[in-house]
Amino acid sequence: MWYNKTMKQNIANYTVVIEKEKRIGTSEICYSAVVPILGIATEADTLEQVQKDIQSLVQFHIESLSKEGEDIPVESGQSFITKIQALLPYKTRLAVS
Numbered sequence: 001m002w003y004n005k006t007m008k009q010n011i012a013n014y015t016v017v018i019e020k021e022k023r024i025g026t027s028e029i030c031y032s033a034v035v036p037i038l039g040i041a042t043e044a045d046t047l048e049q050v051q052k053d054i055q056s057l058v059q060f061h062i063e064s065l066s067k068e069g070e071d072i073p074v075e076s077g078q079s080f081i082t083k084i085q086a087l088l089p090y091k092t093r094l095a096v097s
Contacts, residue, residue, distance in 0.1 A: 012074045014038065016054055017081065018047065022095065037073045038062075 018033045023043075033054040034041040040061050044050035065072055088094075 012072070014058060015075060015079045015081070016058075018050060018054075020047075036079075037075055 014035050014037065016033055016035050018031055020029060020031055022028065023030050028045075030043050030045055031047050031050040032041060032043040033050045035054065035058055038058065038061055040054075040057055042050065042053045042057050044053050062072055
């Protein structure tokens with residue numbers, strides 16, 4: 001987090017995870033975005049739209065928390081995004097996105 005002297009505001013950076021996937025029950029492609037520390041997510045038809053939507057959602061969420069007198073979660077700067085392996089049961093149907 002850093003302080004913008006010109007605008008007299010604190011600025012926080014958030015990790016956003018965006019995935020390209022198929023919408024459940026359809027073959028349509030969509031993009032989902034999640035901000036883990038805030039517990040919020042959205043989806044859109046395009047990468048550009050999901051980026052705009054998650055930015056707006058983050059701002060709305062932070063402003064709502066502030067108006068309600070709640071603490072604003074900020075990242076410690078020690079986030080790790082990784083992939084893991086999991087054993088799948090035999091003959092499991094896979095939904096590849």
